[in-house]
Amino acid sequence: MxxxxxxxxxxxYHVSTSVTKSKTNIRILGSFAxxxxxxxxxxxxxxxxxxFVEGYIRSNLSLIPPLSIEDKKV
Numbered sequence: 001m002x003x004x005x006x007x008x009x010x011x012x013y014h015v016s017t018s019v020t021k022s023k024t025n026i027r028i029l030g031s032f033a034x035x036x037x038x039x040x041x042x043x044x045x046x047x048x049x050x051x052f053v054e055g056y057i058r059s060n061l062s063l064i065p066p067l068s069i070e071d072k073k074v
Contacts, residue, residue, distance in 0.1 A: 057063075
């Protein structure tokens, strides 16, 4: 009877440690995924800002005036 109780207790301990390890691993992987998502959102935000600034400069500022028809003939 003592051996049987020991086997059940040992199996319960192994299951408990396996569940704890799985939870820890999932938490670590979740942290890596969260860091990746935040980095990706940062890159997307930077790209969107650059696209907006480029469009604004292109439409509102003329750094080099366009060539006129007379300039193109020469």
